[in-house]
Structure formats: structure tokens, C-alpha cells
Amino acid sequence: MMSNNKDAKIDVAPPYRAVSLHGVSPIPNHDEAARFDFLANFNKFLSAELGAGNKLAYDKQVLPAFEKQHGRPPKDRFEIRHAMNKDPLHQLWSASKRNSMEMRQQNGRSMVLRQLDELDAKARKLNEGKASLILNADIEIPRYQSAVDIHCMPGSYHGEERSGDISAGANYDCGIFATTAGGLGALSDGGGMALAKWIQKERPEWTPRRILDIGCTVGHNIVPLALAFPDSEIIAIDTAAPSLRYAHARARSLGAHNITFIQANAENLSQFDDGYFDWVQTTMFLHETSGKALPRILAEGYRVLADKGLMFHLEQPQYSDDMPLYEQFIRDWDAFNNNEPFWSAMHALDLKDEMVKVGFARDKLFTTGVRAVVDTDIFPEAPTGENEDHGRAAFWHAYGAWKE
Template sequence: MARNVQHEMLTSPSSRIRARQRFVLALKSSGEQLRRQLVGSVDAHFSAAGKGAEGNFQQAVSKLYSEDEYRAVCLVKRAGQEMMWNAIEDAIDAELPRLRSLFEDAGKRDVGGSLNLRDDVSLPDEWTTARVHLQPGGYLRDDGDRDVVAGALYEEGGALYSRGQGVGTKESKAECIIRFLKEWKPDFQPRRILDIGCSAGASSVPYASAFPEAEVHAIDIGKGLLRYAHARAQSIGVPVHFHEMSAEQISFPDGSFDLVVSHNAMHEMSSSTQQAMFNESFRLLRRGGVCVHQDLPVKFAEMSPVRQADIMFDEWYNGELHWSDYAQTDCQAGLEVAGFDPAAIDCKPFPLLDKTMSWLLAAAEKTVADEMS
């Protein structure tokens, strides 16, 4: 069930909007190629000048961001992102009544999934104004009790962005983790699964399909994301139980899951939230249970100063709140602090089926007793 899975919550844009989306996709793709080419060139000059060693990050930032060519590339990247959201938002606006009505009817379908929203989830202040990836209104956008726009934007934006990058068209993130699990633990058959930071639920559904005997729960902090995720899963006909909960405080009893997963969530968390998620993963797993947290394989320590300066664009100008934190994080250490046995932790890049790139998988098995060590 890769990115191209069809369901009723997806929009059918007019030919004019489709043409805009095609153009934006082409613009982003060309802009990305230009960026890589230019950064490679700046990097070569910077290194040749003897500035490739560690500690020259600030010099690299000054050099890269003072180049007119790089500023032009930045502008195209930022403008392309804004144009993408405009084209997607127009498609969603045109179908809002249909999407709201699908959400209202979602619970009536005999699928078995559920939606559990609440008003007592405490969040860091930064999230109230954050526009991650410049998504209009941010992940917490909530325009009323039938609102699904945040989820629709997330899924349609993510699909368009990924197509632009050529990522996930053959194998979704969840499918990649499921394949990893089959290689790592061939006999593993989870009965209860938790997806943390599920957003629009695109990664929660494949677990319910791959493990039909399992009960799948998924949590996120955005009401609009969760309403959409619920309607989406019900439309596909796969039972998932969605809950409004923070990764730092998950309201399930100790030892209540066999598998805990997250997808592209770590890079959107502060270091303390990420550690809290690892701690909660350990607490929530029963003995023999497994967690797999997937994200981009971005490591500051493995990059030249110019490439470090380049990827900071996303924190400075593309709404990524914790990109530099994530790029310097040590998942192995974090999982050990949470209580996992170091010998039962496996953190590594894992290639996609089509080998176009790898995801970082931070995996661990709970080999010790249920009590926190």
C-alpha cells in the first residue's frame, strides 16, 4: 500500500488545478536538482580552501547564504513550497462539503475503527504557531468539529512532495518497516500495535492490513489530522483506533503493546519529546515487544560544513522546528536511556525496496521485565 493508494478522502482536482500541481512538481524537482548541483560546487570550493574541517559551520553558513545563486535557489524552494500549498488548498476548498460529509458518515461504516478526541492534551507553545513544511494553518489547524483540512493538506502535500523527490512510490514507510520486521523477527506476530504521531493515518493503515489479527491504535496531537485519518481508514475499510494524545504522555497501561512504531516523527520533536517517546515506547511494550521508529537518515556529524549549512534551510525557512536537534540526535543512546538492553537495539539506515534511498530505523526489543530498569 504505497503512496498511490486510492480512497474517497482524496480530492479530484479540476484540470486547471492539476496543471498547477504538475507545474509545481516540475518546479520543485528542477529546483532540487539545481540546489544539489550548486551545493556540491560550493562545497568543493570551500573544502579546497581548507575549510572542510569540523568547526567551520558558521563560516560555511556565511559563505553559502551570501551567494546570490544560492539565494535564488532558496527562493525557488520556498516559493515552490508556497505554490504547492496554494494549489493543494484550492483543490481541498473545492471539495470541503464532500470531505466533511464523508467524515460525518465515517463512524456509520461497519469497519470497526474509532476516533477518540479530547481537550486535555498539553502541548509545547511552539506548536500553536508552527507551520511545519509551511503547511497552511499548521498541524493543529482546527476549523470546527467537522474539520478535516489539516489531514487533507498533510496527505495531499506529502504525496505531491514525495513524488517530487521520487520517494515512497513503490513502498510506503510502513511497508518498509513491516519488511524490516520480517527480516529481523521472522516469527513476530504483534497482537496490539501503536503508531505514534500518525498524522493523516497513511502509515497506520498498512499495519492493520499486514497484521489483520492485530488491534491497531494510532495517536497524534492534531484534531483535524485525526478526523481525516479516521475518515480515510474507514473509507479504505481497515479498522484503526485513532486517539488525540501527545507522544510524551500516552494514556495506555504499561506493557499493553507488542509493537510501537513512528514514521517521520522524530525529526519533528524536540530532543526531550523524542526521549519521552522512547521512554513511553519502553513502558508500553510487553516483554518480547518491539519498537521501530523510522525517519530520515540525516546526521550532521557525517556532513561537510557546507552541507550542514544547506540542510539548515528547512529549520530556518521551511518550518521544521527541530531539524538541527534531530540531525545531532543519538537514537542508540536515547533507547538505552529509556531502558532497552543495548544488545537488543538496532539503529541503522535501511534501504527502500527500490534502493532509491534509505530510512533510518531506530529499533529495539524489550528483553527485560516490564518494570522500568
């Protein structure tokens, strides 16, 4: 619950105006920046002060009542969810989180639409005539993407206000700041920076010939790798054309000229030969794929991965037997309240087993932790812990394997 310590330090998210700008960044007016500042700090409050009340409510009220009624503790995260959904404090927290996401989308979308003509013109200037942007109108948006507005984003990643625009990508990019409370840095590329830092530490002499980034969205995680490996050929794929238009323009404006953005479905990578890539990766993508699509994506990734190559997936930790049921319940919130319908089932999988099924040797599998790298000159108090939803924005579990 809220602290009674009057001397407690208030941890305030950095102002939205401090966010670095690139060539297609939506420019906020005063009110839009103020709304994002409010939402960023509201999310921190929900995660820390108010979020702590969830565990108190569970320990002091919900769990004892459940055990009295059933004569046993809850057997899984779903029973905890049904019980907690009746608790007034949890109802307040959950409704506030949902409204925060909806407000983020409303503010970002109105900000983008206000200046869409200008943003589209900037993107066209950066994109036109470039062989490094390959769109394919024949690529069908998978139903697991088209059937739901992922995390409440109108039209999801592929929606267009008008044909050929970048509205979905621009909205997604500007809103990440509010959701993560600045935990991914000024360009929201802390995940990509962490990837580059991790591989340079693990294999300091290694320069991959080709890297494949699956589900790249606006490219904020692949640009840092492209800049770290300027001599590598990088392919970034997604099924959403508006996000790719934005991602390509964003990357070009940031000086990443060795990325080719391709509209493609990772379930079928037949345009690439066996063993074409030295590194195949996803970043917070697998939880947005269906139970049927995920093994196909892993299988295709394995096929196009060269011997001695790396497969690397950044995600939240899987729901293992070692993870308390209450923590599973809290992490599951997005599946039932934030338009992330595949979150729960995906995190219940054993990703190591799934990777073994597609061909990896079990002794070549590994897991590690990867923390976002942010610009401490602008964000001096970058998150250091893994604290419910806000901390999760800055820390991931990586599931990887080296191919024999």
C-alpha cells in the same frame, strides 16, 4: 548544474491524476492537477540539476573564500550555512525550494477548501458512531506544534477552517505527492509499505498483538501495517483532531478496520498499562518534537512496550562524526527555511544514547536502512538513491531496539 547532454533522459514525475483515490481524497480539477505536476517535477529539478550546483558553489567558491578569510576550514554546519547564504546560486536554490513548499500549501489548501463541504460529509459518514475514533477536547496542542506552521502548512496539523472539519489532514495528504515527486507511491504510503516488508523479512513468523503508532498524522504509514497484520490491535495517536478525523475516514475507506485513532499526547500515555504494546513506532515524527518532549516520548514508549517488544523509529540519519559537514548543512536546510525548528537539534542527538537512557540495553539497539515500497505499475521509475531532498523522501534510517 544543468546537463548539456541533449540526449539525457528527462526523469519526469508521474501525473497527479495517477495518484490513487480513497474515500476522502480531495479531487483535483485540471488546473490543480497541473500545478501539482509542475511542483513535483520542479522539486525533482531543484534536487538534481540545480541542487548539484550547491556543491560546486561550495567547493569552487565558498570554501576557498572561507579558508582564505579564516585560515581554516569551517568547524561546523552552521559556519557553512552562514557562508553559503551569501552565494547567489545557493540563494536562488534556497528561495526556489521555499517557494515550492509555499505553492504546494497554497494549491492544496485551495483545492481542499473548494470542496470542503463534500469532504466533511464523506468523513462524517465514515466516522460517525465508530468507537475507533476517540477525540479528546481536553488534549492541549503542545507548544512545539502550536507555535509554528510546520513545513509552511497553514494551521499546521491541527488548524481548522471551521470546527470539526478535516481540512488540515486533507491538505497534508494531497500535498505529499508534490513534495516527494511521487517517491512514496500512489497513496503516499511507501513508508508504511516498507515497514511491513521489513518486519516480515526480519521476523516472518511474528504477529504483534498490539502496535502503537505515535504521531500518525493522516495514517498513511500505519494503514499498510494494519492490512499486513489484520489480527493485530493497532492504536494510532496524534494531538491534532482534524488530522485524526481525516486519518480515520481514510483508513476505513481503505479497509483498515483494526486501527483505533486516539487524540493523545505521547508524553503521557497513562491510559495504557506497562508492557501493553508489542511494537511502538514513529515515522518521520521525532524531528517535529522539542528537546524536552523527545526524551519523555521515548520514556513513555519504553514503559508501554512489552518485554521482547520492538521500538522502531524511521528518521533521516543523525549527524554523526562520519557525516561530512557539508552534508549536514544541506540536510539542515529544513530547520532554517521550512518551518522545522527542531530538525537541527534533533538530528544532532545520538538516538542510541537517548534510547539507552530510557532503559534499553545497548546491545539490543540496531540501525538499518528502509526504502519506500511503491506501485511500480503506476510509478515505474521509483527513486533508488538518496539524493538530497527528493531522494530522502524514499529512503530512511531506522533506529530500533528490542526490549529485554
